Amino acid sequence: MASEAILAKAGYHHGDLVAALISQARELVAANGADHVSMREVAAKIGVSPSAVYHHFPDKDALLGALGRTIFDELADEQEVALKSIPGKSATATRKRFRAIGVAYFSFAKNNPNLFRLCFGPLCAMGKFDEKANSRAWQLLVSGLEEMSAIGAVDPAVRPNAEILVWAAIHGSSMLVLDGLLPEEAIHLVLDSIEVALQGAAPATKLKTVKKVAKK
Amino acid sequence: MASEAILAKAGYHHGDLVAALISQARELVAANGADHVSMREVAAKIGVSPSAVYHHFPDKDALLGALGRTIFDELADEQEVALKSIPGKSATATRKRFRAIGVAYFSFAKNNPNLFRLCFGPLCAMGKFDEKANSRAWQLLVSGLEEMSAIGAVDPAVRPNAEILVWAAIHGSSMLVLDGLLPEEAIHLVLDSIEVALQGAAPATKLKTVKKVAKK
DNA sequence: TGTACATCAGTGAACGCGCGTTCACTGATGTAC
DNA sequence: TGTACATCAGTGAACGCGCGTTCACTGATGTAC
Numbered sequence: 001m002a003s004e005a006i007l008a009k010a011g012y013h014h015g016d017l018v019a020a021l022i023s024q025a026r027e028l029v030a031a032n033g034a035d036h037v038s039m040r041e042v043a044a045k046i047g048v049s050p051s052a053v054y055h056h057f058p059d060k061d062a063l064l065g066a067l068g069r070t071i072f073d074e075l076a077d078e079q080e081v082a083l084k085s086i087p088g089k090s091a092t093a094t095r096k097r098f099r100a101i102g103v104a105y106f107s108f109a110k111n112n113p114n115l116f117r118l119c120f121g122p123l124c125a126m127g128k129f130d131e132k133a134n135s136r137a138w139q140l141l142v143s144g145l146e147e148m149s150a151i152g153a154v155d156p157a158v159r160p161n162a163e164i165l166v167w168a169a170i171h172g173s174s175m176l177v178l179d180g181l182l183p184e185e186a187i188h189l190v191l192d193s194i195e196v197a198l199q200g201a202a203p204a205t206k207l208k209t210v211k212k213v214a215k216k
Numbered sequence: 217m218a219s220e221a222i223l224a225k226a227g228y229h230h231g232d233l234v235a236a237l238i239s240q241a242r243e244l245v246a247a248n249g250a251d252h253v254s255m256r257e258v259a260a261k262i263g264v265s266p267s268a269v270y271h272h273f274p275d276k277d278a279l280l281g282a283l284g285r286t287i288f289d290e291l292a293d294e295q296e297v298a299l300k301s302i303p304g305k306s307a308t309a310t311r312k313r314f315r316a317i318g319v320a321y322f323s324f325a326k327n328n329p330n331l332f333r334l335c336f337g338p339l340c341a342m343g344k345f346d347e348k349a350n351s352r353a354w355q356l357l358v359s360g361l362e363e364m365s366a367i368g369a370v371d372p373a374v375r376p377n378a379e380i381l382v383w384a385a386i387h388g389s390s391m392l393v394l395d396g397l398l399p400e401e402a403i404h405l406v407l408d409s410i411e412v413a414l415q416g417a418a419p420a421t422k423l424k425t426v427k428k429v430a431k432k
Numbered sequence: 433t434g435t436a437c438a439t440c441a442g443t444g445a446a447c448g449c450g451c452g453t454t455c456a457c458t459g460a461t462g463t464a465c
Numbered sequence: 466t467g468t469a470c471a472t473c474a475g476t477g478a479a480c481g482c483g484c485g486t487t488c489a490c491t492g493a494t495g496t497a498c
Contacts, residue, residue, distance in 0.1 A: 172388025197413030
């Protein structure tokens with residue numbers, strides 16, 4: 001949809017420079033990594049003078065920040081596409097959907113390592129993205145876990161912190177695969193382990209003991 | 217130990233420029249992030265000409281690569297210190313030690329975010345560190361899980377992929393806290409959940425069902 | 433419908449900078465005899 | 466022990482570059498009357 005706007009007009013006024021800049025920045029970040037993208041290059045590839053960019057973004061971080069926001073959206077989009085391809089209310093479908101959330105997350109990282117690193121890099125820590133840029137992906141995970149709970153696949157003792165554990169494990173394994181520190185299968189092993197872990201099913205008393213010891 | 221060597225000599229020949237360069241690079245990366253450190257600045261802070269660096273490192277990546285290797289070592293050092301502070305063969309001590317591995321990992325990330333990001337950034341993916349730079353930390357985790365198994369704290373069904381799950385979860389939560397996407401308590405919630413998850417204790421038949429469904 | 437004018441969104445030249453790296457060089461060191 | 470000499474580890478000047486950003490400007494657009 002951005003591309004329509006980009007091609008819509010030519011001449012002195014561009015038409016939709018903002019969209020074109022973000023889209024071109026996306027291209028260059030994907031290809032070279034966020035650290036090797038310059039304002040001048042982005043402008044040049046669009047055929048616009050470097051200074052034109054400053055009519056739309058106050059500085060480089062702002063452009064990359066805007067890009068980061070759209071990448072978070074892309075990630076959530078892909079997760080939603082994956083989810084929609086698995087209809088049905090059965091336990092099997094629910095489990096497949098839950099898994100798909102993690103697999104889509106990992107696939108996005110694998111297919112777009114530089115974009116993924118932009119989202120979860122220093123710019124994120126500096127708060128250059130929307131505060132809630134990642135909230136769609138988070139919400140999908142929450143819903144997935146609610147569905148899993150509904151079919152009895154989540155031990156109540158594990159439920160409260162499940163979102164955090166699952167996100168951390170999926171994010172960590174994705175990152176470590178990108179870093180070349182874990183093999184690509186890791187994501188599936190992690191998802192296997194997570195499902196087992198969520199199931200829990202230790203007797204309540206036993207769980208209590210575990211927690212007590214752990215807190216000491 | 218590096219500082220002795222650095223201060224050992226003065227004059228035309230430095231004495232141990234390699235160690236001094238790495239140590240100064242460490243300082244600057246910690247303060248400004250790896251992307252904002254230059255060869256010239258490192259050399260200047262040591263009081264040496266920029267070109268001197270090239271007698272010891274072929275290029276910038278090589279210097280940062282060498283630094284990365286030492287940071288992985290620092291991380292493992294801190295984990296070992298934490299482990300040694302918890303002696304004893306009791307189940308309680310074992311659990312505390314296991315937890316300490318994760319807490320030390322997180323603390324290192326929290327106290328040295330820029331160094332941590334250097335270790336697990338693009339340079340790592342490019343193979344600029346030793347292939348086995350992270351192997352000490354990994355080995356500590358393996359040993360920790362073996363200890364945990366020995367006291368019966370790890371369900372045999374969960375054991376095979378436990379290292380990967382645990383590393384991914386600890387790494388992921390550390391990263392997400394650095395990114396400002398999870399609150400600092402996340403690491404403790406994750407460690408709680410991991411201990412419960414390792415305990416597992418679902419009946420074997422039930423586990424099988426779970427796995428079968430998951431693989432579909 | 434036509435026109436005046438404010439506003440918007442570009443241009444292009446320039447500023448000032450720090451960067452990674454190379455090169456020819458030289459002072460210091462250590463070793464063989 | 467003294468000396469010649471190869472090697473090592475520095476210097477300092479320079480190359481060539483691309484960068485983020487600013488500035489005075491101008492062409493295009495849209496709106497009020």
